[in-house]
Amino acid sequence: MLTKRQPPGILGGQMTNPTYELVCGMEVHAELKTASKMFCGCKNDPFGAEKPNSHTCPVCLALPGALPVANKKAIEWTIMLGLALGCKINLFSKFDRKHYFYPDLPKGYQISQYDLPFCYDGKLETSFGTVRIHRIHLEEDTGKLLHKKINGEDVSLIDFNRGGVPLIEIVTEADIHSPEQAKEYGKKLREILRFLEISDCDMDQGGMRLEANVSVRPVGTTEMPSYKTELKNINSFKFMEQAINFEMKRQEKLLAAGETVVQETLGWNVSTQQTFSQRSKEEAEDYRYFPDPDLPPIRFTQAQIDVIKKSLPELPTQIVERWENEYQIEPRFGTKLFNTASEANIFESLFSSAKNKKVALDKLASALVNKQVSLPAVESDVEKIINEFAKLNSVEDVDTGELKATIQTILSENPDVKEKYAKGEKQVIGFLMGQVMRVSGKKLDPAAVRATILLSLEK
């Protein structure tokens, strides 16, 4: 009987079963935009490459005898991200080999980090609560497989332009309790990666890839569920939110029916709006990790970490908060103005110099957001924009005589206006103001115009 009963919430398809809550952790991969690849000097620009396999060398092709040398910048950036997310940094770290066989992995192993990631124990705040960061490690991306038909034959082609591109993986604790929170977490993380200018996070091209480990548990319990399904290869926040939402309901239904959820990797089918099985995870993988003997372990001093810490820019949330206090710029404008630290810096100069000139800063911010003035691209644009803004807000002196004459002309052309006003239809004032501005062709002080109109109407 029990198995046949639909659990509440599923029937309508909208409400989720109130007796279960989501337990979800996320793994996000992002390609770093260093000039060269992670372990060789090849150009790191897989999306801009003129043709396949053009950004390759013996190292990223894994030719016999080739050896990796770690990209210092990529390591510094990983640590910078870790510091931005409040992580602790391992002063002794190393790279490990992770073995698996796949045609896009030329060495037969991926250089990754196993037990000593560069960063661990951080956090990212969302409006739904804190998401703890379990670890951030650095590894190399794989090549790309293309399955094509050439001369009627099915072929698989490999492009190694992406092979060896630095890739960071950010792993959270299972602190995400709603699909909306998963989405917000992903977006905030992307915002930080872009702000630090270490990754473009291009989701369409695979420059940022999302995975979620999903399980549900009865509300009120705190134990970790004994199973999870992995949502993989999802390339938008919206789809991730939808997939988690679907997956929650699917699992709730199974559990409520007394069934078990199969441990597996799932994909998201956008057209059917359903998750689908990609591969069973019943058997644990064995990657045969061991420290890569080609890469000496990495030791940092606290002083070196402090240097990176010092170079860390003020983060978006703090900037917006400070702008509100310092410049009285509303956060709804502040958040919309910049994506990167460099952009934020330019706005900083603009606001600080505008403040000195006693410009109304919130109005300036509003004008910037609403594109009434051009956006500064470089620091030297600051003066130009302040001038533009001043022009936008300047009012010409009202010549009362001329104004009166204009109003009289309009009133005589529209004889019913005065009658309407007398009957209490106050909206005629707005009509008159519009007409005055149009006829005069000038930007006049609205208050003065209004006062003159009222005088004329009262007469």
Added chain:
Amino acid sequence: MTDLNKLTLKKAQKLVAEKEVTAAEIQQACIDQIKEVNGKLNIFLSHLDVPVTASEGSLHSLPIAVKDNVCTLDFPTTASSKVLEGYRPPYEASIVRKVKEAGGVILGKTNLDAWAHGSSTETSDFGLTLNPRNPDFLPGGSSGGSAASVASDTCIIAIGTETAGSIRQPSAWCGVVGLKPTYGRVSRYGIAAMASSTDSPGPIAKTVEDAATLLDFMAGHDPLDATSNPAEHPVFSNSLNKKISGMKVGVLYQDLKGLEEVRPYIDAASKVLEDLGAEVEYSQALDPHYAISVYTIVQRAEVSSNLARYTGIRYGNDRSHFGDEAKRRIMLGTHALRKGYADKYYLSAQKVRAKFALDFEKLFKKYDVLISASSPTLAEKIGASEGSSMFGELADMLQEPSSICGLPGINVPCFRDPETNLFLGLNIVAPAWREDLVIQFGDAYEKATTWNSWRTND
């Protein structure tokens, strides 16, 4: 002048510099000798047919034989495995580039145990090499081809690689000089990896002086090898012709079972060093049998990983072309790294490895160098390695403790059996980065004795 192929590097450099002979004549003499002996001895897998000119430099276009696991642009590079049969690398190893820039000419590529897995050349997929001193016997390995090339005067000097004994053991069996530098002293870039944490390329030469001369060109920091030492290296040839009086020598492993055959000759070598004024005494080190276990685990684990790139998707030949020895090592290494086993095998091997390093640290507080036999026996008969998958580890047992610690060592001939014409070698080991000491002692010993067949011909 006759027998130009028999010249030492030093002599050849001098003669060419003084325009007594041309490098082309010397190369031709080596090519002629290859054509004479290679059909029988199987030393070279590929070689020059006519002399060529290299860039200017003090190596004066003199011909160098290179082990076939070292990438070269001018010759295929197979590591003696069918998997890489016919493979031509699109780049060359850093050491090849360096010796070419110094004016050296790559004469050809020498045979080895496939992937350098072995100590006899019998695991080569292209047939074994015979010992030029006595073709009924093995040349040793894995750099058997390079050692045999020097012994047969088919080159002026050769390059080998050692993971644990692969330069010194074949040098001992072929009666030549083999120098294994400190791990990280010579770049590994462009050498098909065997065990990445111990692989060390080095010279195999007719004299210690020649070995020191070539090492001066091979050594040095390589930005393409993250494990190469960024420090400046001393000029190694400055350590020649120096006294060793008053210096301290520890003699190791003389009481080990199975060393009865070689013990008297090492005692004799100790006496020579003593006569040169060194203070020589027997000393105790950790039992090298433990080093076999450590080395076997670490090396197999790294091999299983390093060979993972030969997937069959590239290089033409698939994995069925791996020989039995490679397959055995891949399986053992894969097992040693399995989840739940890595701690038991790989990580405990690394801990014992650290114990050996500590042991050497203690010994080097007392001694400038340590000596032992380079191999527990003289060259073995052909076929000896068959049916013994641990043949190499036993043959290299005396090298393995210092190899797993990355220490430098040299083999110098210290006995010739007049009946078989086979040689025995003395192994001299020094602290890390002290190649100068092994050169100093090797050179002093070589000059005080008559075992070196080129010196006696001088």
